[in-house]
Amino acid sequence: MSRIISQKCIKCGTEFPPNELINLCSKCGSVVEFQLDYDYIASRVSKSKLQLRDFNMWRYREFIPIEDFSHIVTLSEGGTPLIKSRRLGELLGLRNLYLKLDFLNPTGSFKDRGASAAASRAVELKISTMVGFSTGNAGVAQAAYAAAAGLNSIVFVPNTASVEKIASMMIYGSKVVVVNGTFDDAGRIAREVSYKMGWMYNGGVINPIRHEGKKTLAYEICEQLNWRAPDWYVQSVGVGTAAIGAHKGFRELLNLGWIESDARIGCVQAEGCAPMARAFKAGLEEISPVTNPSTIASAIAVGNPAGWPLLRRAVLESGGTIEAVSDDEIINAYKLLAKTEGIYAEPAGAAPIAFVKKLKEEGSIDSDELIVCVISGVGLKDTKTTIKVVGEPIRIEADVESAINLFSKGFL
Ligand SMILES: Cc1ncc(COP(=O)(O)O)c(C=O)c1O
Ligand SMILES: [Zn+2]
Numbered sequence: 001m002s003r004i005i006s007q008k009c010i011k012c013g014t015e016f017p018p019n020e021l022i023n024l025c026s027k028c029g030s031v032v033e034f035q036l037d038y039d040y041i042a043s044r045v046s047k048s049k050l051q052l053r054d055f056n057m058w059r060y061r062e063f064i065p066i067e068d069f070s071h072i073v074t075l076s077e078g079g080t081p082l083i084k085s086r087r088l089g090e091l092l093g094l095r096n097l098y099l100k101l102d103f104l105n106p107t108g109s110f111k112d113r114g115a116s117a118a119a120s121r122a123v124e125l126k127i128s129t130m131v132g133f134s135t136g137n138a139g140v141a142q143a144a145y146a147a148a149a150g151l152n153s154i155v156f157v158p159n160t161a162s163v164e165k166i167a168s169m170m171i172y173g174s175k176v177v178v179v180n181g182t183f184d185d186a187g188r189i190a191r192e193v194s195y196k197m198g199w200m201y202n203g204g205v206i207n208p209i210r211h212e213g214k215k216t217l218a219y220e221i222c223e224q225l226n227w228r229a230p231d232w233y234v235q236s237v238g239v240g241t242a243a244i245g246a247h248k249g250f251r252e253l254l255n256l257g258w259i260e261s262d263a264r265i266g267c268v269q270a271e272g273c274a275p276m277a278r279a280f281k282a283g284l285e286e287i288s289p290v291t292n293p294s295t296i297a298s299a300i301a302v303g304n305p306a307g308w309p310l311l312r313r314a315v316l317e318s319g320g321t322i323e324a325v326s327d328d329e330i331i332n333a334y335k336l337l338a339k340t341e342g343i344y345a346e347p348a349g350a351a352p353i354a355f356v357k358k359l360k361e362e363g364s365i366d367s368d369e370l371i372v373c374v375i376s377g378v379g380l381k382d383t384k385t386t387i388k389v390v391g392e393p394i395r396i397e398a399d400v401e402s403a404i405n406l407f408s409k410g411f412l
Pocket of ligand 1: 109137236240241242299302
């Protein structure tokens with residue numbers, strides 16, 4: 001008996017066998033999703049059983065569509081802290097603001113959850129090579145997990161990817177190709193190359209195993225809150241994978257009766273690249289792709305996100321919303337998070353703070369609501385941006401007098 005029933009097209013409903021490498025539905029070109037047997041899963045795992053296991057994402061392994069657990073490729077990703085904000089919450093007038101520190105994953109971003117699941121699936125299906133495209137973090141994560149699994153890894157990145165991200169991919173042994181174009185250009189090339197060569201196309205929602213890994217974010221948050229969902233789960237979105245995955249995770253727990261209510265999915269995009277926020281606000285089913293994304297949050301500069309149909313469904317089902325915030329709002333959140341909580345995220349990782357600030361000011365969020373912001377990527381992977389925001393440091397001659405002089409002039 002298998003926990004994995006099929007991979008099912010979200011549009012036309014065609015089902016494909018679980019052990020076939022499917023990217024898009026061969027009938028209608030839409031994305032596919034894993035169908036799992038939850039009765040079977042519930043018979044194998046319980047809340048109390050979970051407590052005996054290590055706190056990483058594979059603690060929830062029965063929920064992840066890897067048939068044979070010996071194929072799991074792990075660096076102990078997941079199991080990241082959920083902390084209650086003190087100073088930032090107070091500043092924003094939020095009494096129950098929590099921060100999920102997912103930048104503390106092995107490669108510095110939440111992308112490790114999807115990459116661990118994808119590398120495990122590649123091992124299970126005996127695929128030699130993973131082909132990714134990425135604004136940066138997903139490529140770094142793929143490179144690390146492919147290395148750990150002994151697989152080949154190729155990553156196509158747009159020319160906005162930071163040098164730290166590119167360097168990380170390369171030290172893990174990945175072949176990195178910088179495309180003189182956007183994320184969508186990189187994706188198009190990666191797709192054609194992987195289809196032609198029979199390799200795993202490891203792109204966002206198009207590789208459905210990715211959000212099966214990401215949904216562990218929801219399980220962890222609920223478990224850390226003593227088996228309840230937050231009122232809001234807030235996440236910055238590019239393609240939308242993590243938010244889609246988290247919604248799936250909350251729904252699964254709800255259907256199993258492990259939690260009593262769902263979390264609203266709050267998504268944030270940058271104004272300079274907000275195709276999903278704009279379509280959502282206008283009530284449209286189709287997005288208008290952004291051909292020239294422009295934002296300081298390079299990790300979420302995705303002009304034509306393949307996750308839109310799934311993300312729209314997740315946000316609507318959960319009663320959530322998708323907001324666009326300006327680069328100034330993102331920079332403010334980036335600084336606030338660091339200065340008030342000691343958390344150095346990259347701009348996309350801090351953007352959820354801009355979302356809650358905006359919604360609180362508009363009166364769409366109450367002071368008592370329990371809000372979890374996912375801090376998705378570490379700031380150290382993009383120091384050029386940080387220096388742009390904070391400026392160059394003061395330099396002095398190597399003597400005490402120069403330092404005293406500085407402080408007596410008010411440098412504190
Ligand atoms: C730090 C960070 N946050 C958020 C996102 C958005 O993730 P997704 O494209 O799955 O929506 C990314 C994507 O690269 C990221 O690197
Ligand atoms: Zn279909």
